[in-house]
Amino acid sequence: MSLDVKSGFDRDMVTRFSSELQEPDWMKELRLKAWEAYNRVDLPKLEKTKITNWNMDQFVPYKKEDTVSSLDELPENVKALVSEAEGRNILIQKNSSVIFQDTSDELQKHGVIFTDLQTAVKKHGELVQKYFAQSVAVDEHKLAALHYALCSGGVFVYVPKNTEVELPLQAMYWATDADAGILPHVLIVVEESSSVTYVDNYFSTTAANNAVHNGIVEVFVGKNARVRFASVRTMDRDVTDYVFRRAIVDNDGSIEWILGEMNNGNTVSDNTSILKGDGSKSLSRVVSIGTGKQKQNITSQAKHIGRHSDSNMISKGVMKEEATSIFNGITKIEKGASKSNGEQAENVLMLSEKARGDANPILLIDEDDVTAGHAASVGQINETQMYYLMSRGIARRVAEQLIIRGFLAPVVEDIPLESVKERLEQAIERKLAL
């Protein structure tokens, strides 16, 4: 089946969509509730970025793609992104539908679930229902509502108690069609004392004009569990990307975000860790290079509820040409979250007169017995540093690259996953060379 954008979205279409996907009633009801909210609620409020003119709802929400039975049927450039060294737990989504998935027997034996969300809704309905839309509500804002009404594809990860998944689970999202809607929902549930790493890549071909990605990521980190979430996005100029990622972390659990926001198009990236449990932790590293005329709004947020909770957020942005990026850092410590600690830093390096970068550190603290800190900087390449490097014979262009790389190094060098680091370095290389 395929849903056509020309006909516009309506309630009937949402109903028909859910029926054709043979979803259980609770899912259909959730979609309709979301559809109702979509017509009622406002856009999310973003600091200093106006998105009212961005493409939000002009897309084909669903088209069934042909599945492939082996990675060899994929184009070379897609295959190249699969890190075989890291096992073959892989899911590939093309536009709005999943075309390939593979989970090792080993994982299945341990009760680990790694599958597309449509399958999960049918096979593990109760489990999915317990968590789905519990961290980002269907009526939180217009974009979330639209997502829930029309989402397809995406991933469900479930790791039972006391299970360490050693190799990363890999997902790819690949936009190839003009006007494609890509609305995957990524749901990761990790039970007590377990751990998992999830790595995804978003990319598009040049044909994907006016495509829209509207994704939600929900991560539930159990007691004493660890989740590492890495995403590198390299979608083209004509793709508009909205992503809302949220983790809820229980006692002594930890979430680690590694995010390479390397799109060439307009991007909203909102990443929040809710440190609900005592002793819960979050660490977030974000790298972004702005190019062309793209506009980005990138938010990192830690919300401390549990005592002794700890957050650390670092964002690094390099702005070229006429790119505009707003980096928000929000550390919120609720009353009662005593002995908590929140640190954040946003650093932006501007490479051109017309580029614009803002660093907005925001500390909202309602508890006395805490520590919190922030460091923000926005600046251009230091001419004295340039002179120093050039005085050793290094040409201006090379010196500039050294300084930029040095600026990003504290985040990039620290990435614990070799394959992600490599991909991010390639993306940085490409964007800096543009």
Add this chain to the structure above:
Amino acid sequence: MSGVPHLKIEDLHVSVEGTEILKGLNLEIKGGEVHAIMGPNGTGKSTLASALMGHPKYEITSGKVTFDGEDLLEMETDERARAGLFLAMQYPSEISGVTNSDFLRSAINARRGEGKEISLMKFIRQMDEKMKVLEMDESFSQRYLNEGFSGGEKKRNEILQMMMLEPRIAILDEIDSGLDIDALKIVAKGVNQMRSPETGFLIITHYQRLLNYITPDFVHVMMQGKIVRSGGAELAHKLEEQGYDWIKEELGIEDETVGAKA
């Protein structure tokens, strides 16, 4: 490049933000020679060093500088360095995220040119060797360039770069300031090891102490933005014993700084 290194400065005038600092300086340095420029603070010594290297803040208003016969003032800073000019800076920059060894290798390869890059093994061997001479800990090669280095460590790092880059003309701008005697001896050892007909030195200092360890062939005294007296190593000793007042008296100078009316 071949032949004896040769730097020739003629009637050099340099301004900083509209104020003239160097007011007609002449100096000639050849490979194998060690020149020392001495003088009280504020007489224009460091301005000479920065102007020769091409610091963007320094404006050459008139005069001529040739380096191995080429017009130095026409070259960009990086071209000057690739031609073989080196400046050990008084206040080297700190550059976060760039390791000392990556930086040095980039610099060496820039000098050698494309297709003639130094092999990694050879580079590491050379760096280890020179770091040993300068009594630098191995960890320095992987530390970020000058970041968090003490004053003495930065100076040693400047000398390390000089030894690795093997310049034709090396200018050392107050390399001795803030160094204790042990560090000073190590720095001097590095410089002395490089003395050969292949390299000429210009050592800028206002303490005679350094010259106890690096014996200069020529000593020049700078006042009011010019060289006012030149001599051999004995001139430095005389300055150590008698200070600068006798020169001022002989020349009828009351205020030796560049702000004074000549």
